[in-house]
Amino acid sequence: EVLLLESGGGLVQPGGSLRLSCAASGFTFSSYAMSWVRQAPGKGLEWVSVISGGGGTTYYADSVKGRFTSSRDNSKTTLFLQMNSLRVEDTAVYYCAKVIRSNNYYGLDVWGQGTTVTVSS
Amino acid sequence: QSALTQPASVSGSPGQSITISCTGTSSDVGGYNYVSWYQHHPGKAPKLMIYEVSNRPSGVPDRFSGSKSGYTASLTISGLQAEDEADYYCSSHSSSSTLVVFGGGTKLTVL
Numbered sequence: 001e002v003l004l005l006e007s008g009g010g011l012v013q014p015g016g017s018l019r020l021s022c023a024a025s026g027f028t029f030s031s032y033a034m035s036w037v038r039q040a041p042g043k044g045l046e047w048v049s050v051i052s053g054g055g056g057t058t059y060y061a062d063s064v065k066g067r068f069t070s071s072r073d074n075s076k077t078t079l080f081l082q083m084n085s086l087r088v089e090d091t092a093v094y095y096c097a098k099v100i101r102s103n104n105y106y107g108l109d110v111w112g113q114g115t116t117v118t119v120s121s
Numbered sequence: 122q123s124a125l126t127q128p129a130s131v132s133g134s135p136g137q138s139i140t141i142s143c144t145g146t147s148s149d150v151g152g153y154n155y156v157s158w159y160q161h162h163p164g165k166a167p168k169l170m171i172y173e174v175s176n177r178p179s180g181v182p183d184r185f186s187g188s189k190s191g192y193t194a195s196l197t198i199s200g201l202q203a204e205d206e207a208d209y210y211c212s213s214h215s216s217s218s219t220l221v222v223f224g225g226g227t228k229l230t231v232l
Contacts, residue, residue, distance in 0.1 A: 044123065044226040045167065045210050059220040100172055106155040106214055107172030114166065
């Protein structure tokens with residue numbers, strides 16, 4: 001069974017940092033790009049970032065560029081999202097997700113259950 | 122304001138068909154065949170229903186279909202069922218500074 005399990009969410013003050021993890025199992029992790037998507041309270045889904053299967057290529061939403069960094073450890077089949085300079089508007093449920101095709105970044109076919117990040121003083 | 126425009130809500134009775142639209146520009150929906158649709162029940166993980174405009178992942182009923190014309194993509198659900206009631210989001214590749222954009226979401230109510 002293909003599974004994704006996020007962890008690392010919590011309460012952090014504005015300007016603080018947090019590192020999310022996403023443990024993957026049930027598929028050849030290194031063959032697929034992985035994405036982060038978030039949903040703020042009462043809002044819709046927002047794409048955050050994607051990282052290629054090998055980890056050498058990353059893309060970010062304008063709203064997080066320069067503050068968030070996506071990385072992966074293929075030996076441990078784990079995806080990470082380092083979030084710095086957090087803002088109140090970063091408060092959201094963060095999902096990690098796997099792309100459906102190994103050769104592009106689009107169509108997220110497996111999602112974790114999400115981890116909640118709350119940025120508040 | 123979301124990059125892709127969806128109606129805030131649609132509704133239909135069991136057995137009927139509904140269509141949700143997703144309008145973008147030549148920089149996203151109109152320029153690329155990388156439109157996806159997701160079903161999201163509150164409190165659960167989103168589920169991929171359609172990818173690359175019209176492809177259904179394994180396990181998605183053929184009641185769900187996708188299409189595109191010009192700058193507008195569409196998700197059609199036929200034979201509406203109570204369990205289809207959820208929020209639906211479209212997304213697309215974008216040639217702007219953000220690689221992937223989402224629509225604002227559409228709440229489907231099954232009457």
